[in-house]
Amino acid sequence: MDLVFPHTFVPWFRSVAPHIHAYRGKTFVVGIAGELIAAGKLNHFAQDMAILHAMGVRLVLVHGFRPQVNDQLTAKGHTSRFSHGRRITDSVALDCAQEAAGQLRFEIEAAFSQGLPNTPMANSTVRVVSGNFLTARPVGIVDGVDFLSSGVVRKVDAGAIRRAIDIGALVLLSPFGFSPTGEAFNLSMEDVATATAIALQADKMLFLTETPGIREHIDDPESAIDTELALADAQRLLAALPAPTQPTDPAFYLKHCVEACLGGVERSHILPFATDGALLMEVFTHDGIGTMVVDEKLESLREATSDDVGGVLQLIEPFERDGTLVKRDRTEIERDIGLYTVIEHDGVIFGCAALYPYPEARTAEMAALTVSPQVQGQGDGDKILKRVEQRARAMGLDTMFVLTTRTMHWFIKRGFHPVDPDWLPEARKRKYNWDRRSQVLVKKLG
Template sequence: MSLVFPHTFVPWFRAVAPYIHAYRGETFVVGMPGELVAAGKLNAFVQDLSILHAMGIKIVLVHGFRPQVNEQLAAKGQKAIYSHGMRITDAVALDCAQEAAGQLRFEIEAAFSQGLPNTPMANATVRVVSGNFLTARPVGIVDGTDFQHSGLVRRVDAAAIQRAIDSGAVVLLSPFGFSPTGEAFNLSMEDVATSAAIALQADKLLFVCEVAGVREDPSDPDSPVDTELALADAVRMLARSNKPAAGATPPIDVDFYLQHCVKACQSGVERSHIVPFAVDGALLQEVYTHDGIGTMVVDEKLESLREADSDDIGGIIALIEPFERDGTLVKRDRTEIERDIELYTVIEHDGVIFGCAALYPYVEARTAEMAALTVSPDVQGQGDGDRILKRIEQRAKAQGLSSIFVLTTRTMHWFIKRGFHPVDPEWLPEERKRKYNWDRRSQVLVKKLG
């Protein structure tokens, strides 16, 4: 039997709670390639989707079947044929696609039906709805190549999908569409997921796929994943990437998914994500943690460094309270924080405050105290403290001050590394010296502003 330790569970659950609240009632379109199923990840992935569903998120799941179709073709002695990064679907390939889609839908629906004891889906009832929600058109002939039964999404019946997800069902879309005359077309999972997200104006489009995300250094496969990518930067990256040549198989790399993320964001989807299925629980980490695990493409950066207002009082108090309890910070009167809120600078991400500091000026002495500098333990080591310090310095310079100072008992080395130097408490402005707690014996550190 596993043990749940309150000292780790409670802070974790409190950190997750804002995201649970924020995403309840929102619509997520999730694209799942056939490679996820081939890797044996389906049951765990469906359990995670069911958790999102239980948290009140409306789910549209789009599955792919690339390796399954290729397997069917190989069994019939046929080869997969591609051009311009797309499959050429002849009559045999269409039959194989229909067989693969039928089998995968059966497996996915079975996975959603497993309300097994001692699993995240215990006693869960998740209804799966699928149907002819897609109208397709043929790719046609491109550069002399006839794509035959390969198609593109013409229209998504968003109203019907919306009614289904509003009723509490998970909608499952296969990469098949039909023309108004009833002709079947093989579509790509990525096209279907992107088109559905745009038609529904979904809050998120997530590709849980075989790539880790966009690397901070695209030329280095071992560099860290860039967890948040501005849309403009993503567009520039794609402009520099190589396009698949005629006759080429689909390049299953980050650009393959990034192009669909960009299209979705340009068409009104707020956020699109590339998430690695190789990591257990990656979908939950991406949705319910501050930085996620993959790459999120957004029109504008969600992180904001700004001056505080009255709406931030509760967030600031929640941030600094743990540090007051352990003695890192001096306890501040709550009415004082409310009174001085305009003196605070905060750093937030997606509406949650992760850092703050206040600047108390002593104009006659041409200096100011930086107080209550705090960064959440969830994001320490990521540079938020330096960004807040820089903004505080800018605010002090704008007021014509020549220095800032801090009082600290535990973090003096952090400040010394950033240009502060210790002084005797007698250096303090007279007004601040009268409030100095000689019993606490805080060190006073000063930084000259250039």
């Protein structure tokens, strides 16, 4: 084994642990475009889903079959017809959809039944359950277009799905529903996933699609992906976009994410299936890989509470160990936790700082300013500094100071200037470690 491996693997695995704890017992509805299967990505996707299943995530999988139905129609010499971004399902298209759904269900169940040694599926047991969980109604005639046997979800049997996932099964839904009279309707994967996520009040809805997500500049295909959209921002963007006519249009999946969030699903994601492991990267890394629509900003900058002691300890411990920070024991942090400001993302603390006031000298020390290496360079340090300055001003203080041995230039760029240690308030001067020879930097709060 490479001797460097433990030094990279262990910290990485520990960094993932908070996400594992957070998602155990949670419900995810995952929708996959039929293009994912057509592109030969099913086996790797099933392996990633099996990992989530093993970690205690309750899973509902909805598959699409747009390209498979198109292929069936072409083989029969029949033309695919679409309108308003939806298939017009005549009797031939309905037969093709039923054939495609049966074949895909077989392939998906086979993928989850693998157990080859030396693969992620070794020792896995994923039981796939499918059935008539959906009641549907016809789309009808829209703007003069008769959609025939195309339908929309009328009702989801959420109770039956919950009972299945409660016993550890993965529920597989095909985009088919039936009317109370037994008539079959061809549904869209996106409608089924959205309706199911809302009915279950799922913790996440994730689409694996042919699009990489929502770009920061919609008209620029080279611009970066917007990794997080607040619901209000997503609604404004959606209102400005033209009505989607095909899955690659920016509004196509975004409208379903907005609908899910309005229906009580806190987080909805658009991920590119072309990126191997996109599902795992989105769930287990800080910024993910696609676009997440949330009904509130997941990043929270706030004053710490007693519940944050463990997270603060975990955050600062590596920096204490390498000498960047002065060591503080748990008792001290528990005693002073009300003096800390933390920045949290999706339940995990990624930054902190403490403010120790010296009112008699009209100053305060900012200590233990720490940002996780996972998110350094993204501005979290500046956000914490600004909030701590606000707290100091609210106390009526004139200045704020820091002691540092390694980050002097970072503070100087932000308005601090160096002073002699004799400048320190008497109470702080008595605790100054002359052996450590920390630089003292002060900032006026005017």
